[in-house]
Structure formats: structure tokens, C-alpha cells
Amino acid sequence: MTTATEAQTASVRGGGAAPLLAVKDLAVSYGNISAVRGISFDVFPGEIVTLIGSNGAGKSTTLRTVSGLLKPRRGSVTFNGKDLKGIPGHDVVKLGICQSPEGRRIFQRMSVSENLDLGAYARTDSPEQIAADRENVLELFPRLRERLSQKAGTMSGGEQQMLAVARALLGNPKLLLLDEPSMGLAPVLVDLIFETIAKIRDQGVTVLLVEQNALAALEVADYAYVLEHGELGLEGKASDLIDDDSVTRAYLGG
Numbered sequence: 001m002t003t004a005t006e007a008q009t010a011s012v013r014g015g016g017a018a019p020l021l022a023v024k025d026l027a028v029s030y031g032n033i034s035a036v037r038g039i040s041f042d043v044f045p046g047e048i049v050t051l052i053g054s055n056g057a058g059k060s061t062t063l064r065t066v067s068g069l070l071k072p073r074r075g076s077v078t079f080n081g082k083d084l085k086g087i088p089g090h091d092v093v094k095l096g097i098c099q100s101p102e103g104r105r106i107f108q109r110m111s112v113s114e115n116l117d118l119g120a121y122a123r124t125d126s127p128e129q130i131a132a133d134r135e136n137v138l139e140l141f142p143r144l145r146e147r148l149s150q151k152a153g154t155m156s157g158g159e160q161q162m163l164a165v166a167r168a169l170l171g172n173p174k175l176l177l178l179d180e181p182s183m184g185l186a187p188v189l190v191d192l193i194f195e196t197i198a199k200i201r202d203q204g205v206t207v208l209l210v211e212q213n214a215l216a217a218l219e220v221a222d223y224a225y226v227l228e229h230g231e232l233g234l235e236g237k238a239s240d241l242i243d244d245d246s247v248t249r250a251y252l253g254g
């Protein structure tokens with residue numbers, strides 16, 4: 001049964017569309033350590049959804065399970081109507097989920113240009129389309145265009161973060177997973193990266209964003225879930241959670 005509030009939320013969020021990503025009762029463990037304990041959430045097409053929470057809450061674990069890198073102990077992940085159970089990470093990419101991982105994990109010894117090429121490795125559409133997407137990504141991140149031949153490992157932290165997001169975008173995702181894109185960045189670059197995430201959403205890419213920088217995440221996101229010790233607590237429109245006292249106290253330094 002759906003409550004009136006749930007029905008209202010669904011209509012506001014999805015506009016009647018089915019969720020692009022539906023996570024149901026997801027539980028993930030590392031050996032005896034239970035990192036995610038039965039969480040359910042949705043991401044509707046065209047949204048930026050953020051999962052916020054403190055260190056060790058289970059945010060990265062959730063993303064890595066959605067992208068097929070970890071196997072859930074229980075529960076389901078459904079993408080575009082398809083159950084992802086048993087589908088390995090490289091096939092999840094082909095379905096349209098691309099992740100920009102925490103800590104960047106770009107190929108340090110390769111050039112920026114080669115890293116971008118690798119982002120498109122799983123695509124089967126035309127070289128012209130890939131070239132057009134590459135051009136679009138270089139417009140989103142002009143700094144990368146200036147550095148195409150530079151070894152990725154010699155770029156600044158902020159530039160490497162941009163490259164990680166750009167590389168994930170070149171996979172032509174329907175759903176872009178971003179793990180802590182602001183980590184280690186100076187405030188001016190945090191602003192730039194979040195402005196770019198909003199542009200990416202405006203270009204039609206749905207985004208699931210994991211962040212410890214709750215304020216920046218809530219400012220850019222449409223909808224937010226708070227994860228604590230592997231369980232979901234509050235959820236709501238991001239603009240409402242910014243004003244919520246308990247969120248302000250716990251995550252916004254209020």
C-alpha cells in the first residue's frame with residue numbers, strides 16, 4: 001500500500017515515470033562486517049540524487065554494488081527495468097551505468113587523452129558519436145583540453161578529479177555514479193565541479209552522487225537520502241533537507 005505522502009512524492013519526483021534505478025532491501029557485507037543493512041531507494045530519470053552520511057556510513061559500498069563491483073548479500077538492484085543480479089561490472093557499464101570512483105583511480109602513466117579514450121572502451125556506437133561526446137566533455141572541462149597530452153599522474157588533484165568524471169561521461173551513461181567528487185578539492189574547485197554536475201544533469205544524464213560534503217551535495221541535488229551506519233534515515237527533497245534541523249546539526253556544521 002502506498003501512503004498519500006509516498007504517492008505525492010512519487011508523482012513529484014518521477015512525473016509518473018518508473019525509476020531508472022530501484023534499489024530494494026540491499027544488504028552488503030565484507031566478511032563479518034555488515035556495511036549496508038537493508039536499504040531501499042530510487043533514482044528517477046533526470047534527477048541528481050545524493051546519498052549523504054558520515055565516514056563509514058556505507059555510501060561507497062552502495063555505489064560499488066550498484067555498479068556490479070560488489071555482490072549484495074540480500075536485496076535487488078533494478079536498472080531500467082532489468083534486475084542486475086549476477087551481472088558483472090563490465091557488463092553493467094554496457095547497460096549504461098558508469099562510475100567515477102572515489103580517489104579518482106585514473107591511469108596515472110597515461111595521457112589525459114588516452115584516459116578519455118579508455119572511458120569509451122565499451123561503446124559500440126559510431127566513432128562520430130564518440131568524437132562528438134568527447135568534444136562535449138572537453139567543453140564541460142576546458143582545463144582538460146589544455147592538458148590532453150599531459151600524463152594524468154602529473155596533474156593536480158582537482159584536474160585528476162575532473163578527468164575521472166570526464167572519463168566516466170565518455171562511457172555515455174544513462175546513470176552516472178559519482179563517489180566523493182569534491183574530495184580533497186579547494187573550495188573554488190568544489191564549486192566548479194558541482195556546477196559541472198548540474199550541467200551534466202541538464203544534458204539529460206541522471207546522477208547518483210555520494211558525498212561527505214553534504215552542503216555542496218544538497219545544493220546541487222534534487223533528492224537526498226541520509227545514510228547512517230548502513231541504514232537509511234531521513235529522505236526528502238534536497239532543498240528541504242538543507243533546512244532540516246537534524247541534518248544541519250549532524251552534517252552541515254550547524
Ligand code: ATP
Pocket residue numbers: 030033034035053054055056057058059060061062212
Ligand atoms: P567514506 O565516506 O569514509 O568513504 P562510506 O560511507 O563510503 O565512507 P564505505 O566505504 O562504504 O563507507 O564503508 C562502510 C563500512 O564498510 C565501513 O565500516 C568500512 O570500514 C567497511 N569497509 C569498506 N570497504 C571494506 C573492505 N574492503 N573490507 C572490509 N570492510 C570494508
